[in-house]
Amino acid sequence: MQVSRYWRMNAQRYMMANGGVATAEKEEEKTFTFSGRGTIYSYSTVYDAPAGFEAYKPYVVGLIKLDEGPMVTAQITDIDAKEVEIGMPVEMVTRKLRTEGDEGVIVYGYKFRPSVVV
Amino acid sequence: MGEHWDVSLRHLAWQAIEAALDDAKTTDIDALYVGNMLAGRLSHQDHLGALIADYSGLRGAEAVAVEAGEASGAIALRQALLAVKSGEIKTALVVGVEKATDQTGSEALSAQSTSLDADYETMHGVTPAAVAGLMMQRYMHEHQVELENFAGFSVNAHANAGANPLAMYRNRLKAERFAAAPVVSAPVNLFDAAPVADGAAAVVITSHERALAMAPKPVRIAGSAVATDGFALHDRQDILWLSAVTKSTQAALKRANLAIEDIQLFELHDSYTVMSALALEAIGLAERGQGWQLAAEGKIGRDGPYPMSTFGGLKARGNPLGATGLYQVVEASLQLRGEAGDCQIPDVKIGLTQNLGGSGATAVTHILRV
Numbered sequence: 001m002q003v004s005r006y007w008r009m010n011a012q013r014y015m016m017a018n019g020g021v022a023t024a025e026k027e028e029e030k031t032f033t034f035s036g037r038g039t040i041y042s043y044s045t046v047y048d049a050p051a052g053f054e055a056y057k058p059y060v061v062g063l064i065k066l067d068e069g070p071m072v073t074a075q076i077t078d079i080d081a082k083e084v085e086i087g088m089p090v091e092m093v094t095r096k097l098r099t100e101g102d103e104g105v106i107v108y109g110y111k112f113r114p115s116v117v118v
Numbered sequence: 119m120g121e122h123w124d125v126s127l128r129h130l131a132w133q134a135i136e137a138a139l140d141d142a143k144t145t146d147i148d149a150l151y152v153g154n155m156l157a158g159r160l161s162h163q164d165h166l167g168a169l170i171a172d173y174s175g176l177r178g179a180e181a182v183a184v185e186a187g188e189a190s191g192a193i194a195l196r197q198a199l200l201a202v203k204s205g206e207i208k209t210a211l212v213v214g215v216e217k218a219t220d221q222t223g224s225e226a227l228s229a230q231s232t233s234l235d236a237d238y239e240t241m242h243g244v245t246p247a248a249v250a251g252l253m254m255q256r257y258m259h260e261h262q263v264e265l266e267n268f269a270g271f272s273v274n275a276h277a278n279a280g281a282n283p284l285a286m287y288r289n290r291l292k293a294e295r296f297a298a299a300p301v302v303s304a305p306v307n308l309f310d311a312a313p314v315a316d317g318a319a320a321v322v323i324t325s326h327e328r329a330l331a332m333a334p335k336p337v338r339i340a341g342s343a344v345a346t347d348g349f350a351l352h353d354r355q356d357i358l359w360l361s362a363v364t365k366s367t368q369a370a371l372k373r374a375n376l377a378i379e380d381i382q383l384f385e386l387h388d389s390y391t392v393m394s395a396l397a398l399e400a401i402g403l404a405e406r407g408q409g410w411q412l413a414a415e416g417k418i419g420r421d422g423p424y425p426m427s428t429f430g431g432l433k434a435r436g437n438p439l440g441a442t443g444l445y446q447v448v449e450a451s452l453q454l455r456g457e458a459g460d461c462q463i464p465d466v467k468i469g470l471t472q473n474l475g476g477s478g479a480t481a482v483t484h485i486l487r488v
Contacts, residue, residue, distance in 0.1 A: 044251025045304040050228040053243040071352040073239050086259050
């Protein structure tokens with residue numbers, strides 16, 4: 001079980017919030033929270049799943065170009081794999097990412113679904 | 119190359135080391151460099167330097183294992199070169215070894231995914247094939263290319279492997295069957311993806327003068343360079359440009375005082391067909407979006423201007439992960455020495471080998487010549 005490894009990323013995984021890098025001008029770290037909105041830049045449907053993800057296959061992973069500019073890798077959910085398209089608007093939701101066996105940690109985090117409000 | 123259920127990690131390494139020492143006509147080794155990616159995960163064995171030195175009759179020699187994902191093999195070679203160039207080590211032995219089949223199924227796939235970003239990629243269920251799928255889907259979208267258009271890479275690899283008795287898949291692959299293969303991580307299918315397997319390969323590195331006195335047919339490493347890129351695919355400016363490939367190729371060519379047009383043989387990291395297309399573009403042989411055409415037009419074949427994967431490449435010879443870089447160098451050396459058997463390309467004097475780690479975060483390029 002790797003509780004601390006998962007716990008230290010709670011802000012990123014639950015809220016897409018991250019501490020910025022302290023610079024000479026701004027000595028304090030600043031936390032930036034993304035809106036969680038973006039578009040699909042690319043995607044792939046995974047049929048051969050690694051440990052912890054077998055129960056979910058096939059699942060779609062995507063590169064999401066966030067409205068603020070940066071790109072993230074995440075699963076695309078709540079949609080049939082055949083309907084996923086490049087350019088599709090998506091929004092962040094919090095879902096179960098993976099499990100560590102029957103007694104291990106269940107890791108939650110961000111996935112993206114087609115935008116409900118466009 | 120293959121699934122060697124009856125052979126252990128150390129025994130695989132020893133077999134390659136014996137062959138390399140026999141070929142170089144020496145037993146006088148000062149240091150051993152081991153390239154390996156997954157022994158700690160798959161075989162519960164780290165500390166490979168001392169282990170393999172001991173098991174291979176080199177007890178007492180300096181020994182260390184180095185790791186750079188799938189590029190571990192070529193990185194180990196690079197470390198040996200630097201050590202010999204420094205003068206601190208007279209003669210080094212480099213072995214790449216991977217005992218990939220000690221675990222199978224989803225556990226093995228998890229291990230193979232550790233060369234990607236654990237927090238921001240693999241936590242979301244991404245695998246090496248999925249990263250290739252993300253690149254391939256975008257490539258097809260941007261360049262209006264279909265899956266069938268990538269077939270040429272795998273067809274060429276299988277055709278060449280047919281002449282290599284050590285290859286994992288020696289069967290011919292028909293282009294028209296390519297797109298119908300079972301899907302691994304769409305659009306990547308079984309005929310796109312190189313099969314991960316067990317393997318080991320080794321070379322002896324020493325100075326120019328000592329090599330001439332020692333070995334009957336030495337090969338010169340004229341250029342060697344390593345570069346890195348954004349670690350996770352999503353952090354790169356352009357996911358369809360392998361900038362570490364460009365950087366390491368240009369640096370290696372410069373050190374060899376050569377241009378890309380001088381290269382007569384290419385052993386590239388063809389782990390997925392899209393990686394071959396992107397590598398051909400990044401090394402400067404094709405325009406952006408046109409790398410696949412070199413394969414489609416037969417230009418990477420044994421009679422073409424850019425012979426590639428001449429022993430079958432990762433796709434058909436097999437992908438031994440951390441041993442790949444050494445396989446490439448051994449195969450290119452056999453070509454340059456005219457000892458490639460049925461795989462021989464006529465009149466090759468200069469070859470390029472390129473080993474990638476992760477989705478291209480590490481690129482290692484070597485230029486060999488005789």
